[in-house]
Amino acid sequence: MPLTTSSITPCLWFDDRLEEAAAFYTALFPRSSVGTMTRYGDSGPGEPGSVMAGEFTLDGLTFRAINGGPMFSFTEAVSFAISCADQAEVDHYWDGLLAGGGEESMCGWLKDRFGLSWQVVPVRLYELLSDPDPARASAAQAAMLGMQRIVVADLEAAADAAGARR
Numbered sequence: 001m002p003l004t005t006s007s008i009t010p011c012l013w014f015d016d017r018l019e020e021a022a023a024f025y026t027a028l029f030p031r032s033s034v035g036t037m038t039r040y041g042d043s044g045p046g047e048p049g050s051v052m053a054g055e056f057t058l059d060g061l062t063f064r065a066i067n068g069g070p071m072f073s074f075t076e077a078v079s080f081a082i083s084c085a086d087q088a089e090v091d092h093y094w095d096g097l098l099a100g101g102g103e104e105s106m107c108g109w110l111k112d113r114f115g116l117s118w119q120v121v122p123v124r125l126y127e128l129l130s131d132p133d134p135a136r137a138s139a140a141q142a143a144m145l146g147m148q149r150i151v152v153a154d155l156e157a158a159a160d161a162a163g164a165r166r
Contacts, residue, residue, distance in 0.1 A: 010080075012065040013072050014114065021114050022056040022065070028096040029058040079109065079117035086122065087152045093120045094149050108150040124152045128159050135162040 014021055019037060026032040035055035040046035046067070053066045084090045090108075097120070098104065101113035108121045128140035139162030140155045147154070 010061075010063050012063060012116070013068045014065055015070045015073075016050075016067045017114060018054055018065045018067045019051045022054060024100075024113075025058050026056055028093070031060050032056070032058045035062070074111075074115040074117065076109070076117045079119050081119040081121060084120060084122045090120055090122050090150055090152070093118070104148045106148055107144055108147070120150065122150055122152050125150055125155060128155055131159060133163055138162065
């Protein structure tokens, strides 16, 4: 029997806004597109012509999704992390994902208007948290814990101030 290659694809459950969400996300992320949308026919259970399920790709990662109704909603127990090259990229995703009714949280976390949780994190944060000087790493962490949107310049200033005190 030949071996097959398996893959893991995130599958998201929307109440009834899958098509809107796919358009929103694909407009924000590069290398993104809306794929096939399967629509209900006359046999239901949804309104004929309305979206039942679909696929979209965000920055090369394929997502599947369904319009499953109001029984389930997103929680912070599952989030998608975006590693950003610089502050401009952080700002792009932060502002974009909040557009239209999202909510800011702490430490680079937010919920978009669909209730999906995201972590918008500059790569520089990971570098500073791994600084070989524990005082610099600790100062960067303390600064991050007080932020909603992560601000790279503020992280670096905190780390530099701690390093200068040593």
